[in-house]
Amino acid sequence: MKDNSDMPGHLARRFQQIAVAVFLAEVGQAGFDLTPVQYAALATIKANPGLDQVTLAGLIAYDRTTITGVVDRLVQKGLAERRASRRDRRARELEITDEGRRTLRRITPAVESAQQIMLRGLSAKEAEELMRLLHKAIAAGNELSRAPLREM
Amino acid sequence: MKDNSDMPGHLARRFQQIAVAVFLAEVGQAGFDLTPVQYAALATIKANPGLDQVTLAGLIAYDRTTITGVVDRLVQKGLAERRASRRDRRARELEITDEGRRTLRRITPAVESAQQIMLRGLSAKEAEELMRLLHKAIAAGNELSRAPLREM
DNA sequence: TGCTGATAGTCAGCATACTGACCAATATCC
DNA sequence: GGATATTGGTCAGTATGCTGACTATCAGCA
Numbered sequence: 394m395k396d397n398s399d400m401p402g403h404l405a406r407r408f409q410q411i412a413v414a415v416f417l418a419e420v421g422q423a424g425f426d427l428t429p430v431q432y433a434a435l436a437t438i439k440a441n442p443g444l445d446q447v448t449l450a451g452l453i454a455y456d457r458t459t460i461t462g463v464v465d466r467l468v469q470k471g472l473a474e475r476r477a478s479r480r481d482r483r484a485r486e487l488e489i490t491d492e493g494r495r496t497l498r499r500i501t502p503a504v505e506s507a508q509q510i511m512l513r514g515l516s517a518k519e520a521e522e523l524m525r526l527l528h529k530a531i532a533a534g535n536e537l538s539r540a541p542l543r544e545m
Numbered sequence: 546m547k548d549n550s551d552m553p554g555h556l557a558r559r560f561q562q563i564a565v566a567v568f569l570a571e572v573g574q575a576g577f578d579l580t581p582v583q584y585a586a587l588a589t590i591k592a593n594p595g596l597d598q599v600t601l602a603g604l605i606a607y608d609r610t611t612i613t614g615v616v617d618r619l620v621q622k623g624l625a626e627r628r629a630s631r632r633d634r635r636a637r638e639l640e641i642t643d644e645g646r647r648t649l650r651r652i653t654p655a656v657e658s659a660q661q662i663m664l665r666g667l668s669a670k671e672a673e674e675l676m677r678l679l680h681k682a683i684a685a686g687n688e689l690s691r692a693p694l695r696e697m
Numbered sequence: 698t699g700c701t702g703a704t705a706g707t708c709a710g711c712a713t714a715c716t717g718a719c720c721a722a723t724a725t726c727c
Numbered sequence: 728g729g730a731t732a733t734t735g736g737t738c739a740g741t742a743t744g745c746t747g748a749c750t751a752t753c754a755g756c757a
Contacts, residue, residue: 397585397588397589397604397605398680398694399676400656400660401564401660401663401664401672401675401676401679402564402565402567402568402581402659402660402663403581403585403605404676404679404680404683405557405560405561405564405663405679406561406564406565406581406582406743407606407679407683407694408557408560408561408679408682408683409557409558409560409561410606410690410692410744411682411683411686411687411689411690412553412554412557412558413554413558413690413713413744413745414689414690414691414745415554415686415689416554417745418689428712428713429554429555429558429713430558430712430713430714431712433549433555436549437549445735445736446735446736447734447735447736452549453549453555454559454562455713455714456713456714456715456716457735457736457737458714458715458716458717458736458737458738459712459713459714459715460736461736461737461738462712462713463712463713466712478735481722481723481734481735482721482722482723482735483721483722483723483734483735483736484722484734484735484736485735485736504552507554508552508553508554510686510689511553511554511557511682511686511689512553512682513685513686514681514682514683514684514685514686515678515681515682515685519678519681520553522674522678523553523675523678523679523682524551524553524556526667526671526674526675526678527553527556527557527559527560527675528550528556529666529667529671530560530563530663530664530666530667530675531556531559531560531563531666532666533665533666533667534563534567534662534663534665534666535563537563537566537567537570537662537663538562538563538565538566538715539566539714539715539716540562540714540715542550542559558713562714565714565715565743566715569715580742580743581743582742582743582744583742597705597706598705598706599704599705599706607743607744608743608744608745608746609705609706609707610706610707610708610744610745610746610747611742611743611744611745612706613706613707613708614742614743614744615742615743618742630705633704633705633752633753634705634751634752634753635704635705635706635751635752635753636704636705636706636752637705637706690745691744691745691746692744692745
C-alpha cells in the first residue's frame, strides 16, 4: 500500500504548512502581524496602484471571494485603502497607504529570511531546482484551480 | 523588486491549491465526496486500526485541533467509528467501517489519477526529483510547524 | 499516597479557500 | 435601443489550519 508521504498532494500540503509557519514566526519575531496571504496582496497593491480586486486576485491566484476578506483586513489595519472606481462603478480601486508602505519596507528582511529557512534542508542548487520544478508543475496546472494566475 | 512567483512560499501555496483542486475534481467525478485531508486520515486509520487521535494526527502531520473535525466528518459519513479507549479513558480509538473500506477501495483509481494530473507538466524524471526535493525540505523543516510528522 | 506536571480531546475564535448564489453595473449583439 | 450576457463584488455555508484555553485523566515522584 502506497504511503501518504509518497503522494505529491501530501507533500504539497506539508510544504505549504511549514512555509506558512516559518513566515508567521519570522514576521512575528520582527514585531509584525501579517499573514503570507496579506503580505502578497499588499506587495501587489503597491506594485500596481489603483488596481481592482479581481485583477489583484488574478495576479496572486486568489479566489475573488477570498480577496474580499483579505482586503477587509488590510484596510482595517490601515495598510490599504479601498474606494469606488469612477470608470466602473462595480469596481473597487485599491491603494497602499503610507503606513502600508512603511510596513512593507520594514518587514522585508523577515520575509526573505523566511524564504531561506523553509529551504534550509537544500543546497543552493537543489533549492533552485525545486523552484524550477514547482514553477513548471504550477504552470501546467494553472487552469485546474478555480483561481488561476492571470497576467495584467 | 522580487516577484511573488520567485518566493518558495508562494509556489508552495499555489502547488497545494492546484493539488487540492485536482483531487476534488477527480474524486468528485468518480462519484465520491471526500477531501484530501479526509482521505489521508481514513487511509491511515485503515492501516493502523485502533489508533487514537493524537497518533493519527502525528502520522499525517495534522494539528490535533484539526483532527477533531476531520474525524467528526468521517464518522458522520459512516466511514469510521470513534469509541472510548479502555486503557486510557482520555483517548478515543478509531476504526474504519466496512463502508469506509469499500469507499477507500473504490476511490483509489481517482486518487492515483489525481497525483498524475497535478504533475502532468513534468517528465517522469522531473516528477521524481520534485518529490525527492520536497521530501528533503520537509524533513529539514518538520519541527517548524505546530503539527510535525511523528513516527509510530 | 498525594501532589505536580504532562497528555488526550474539545472548544471558541480567527484566517484562508472554496461552492454557489445574488445584486448592480457594464458589454455585447441583434 | 433594448434584450441578453458578462463582470465586479459580496454573502452564506463548509472545510481546513492555527492559537490559546479548558477539562478530564494519567504518570511520575517525593
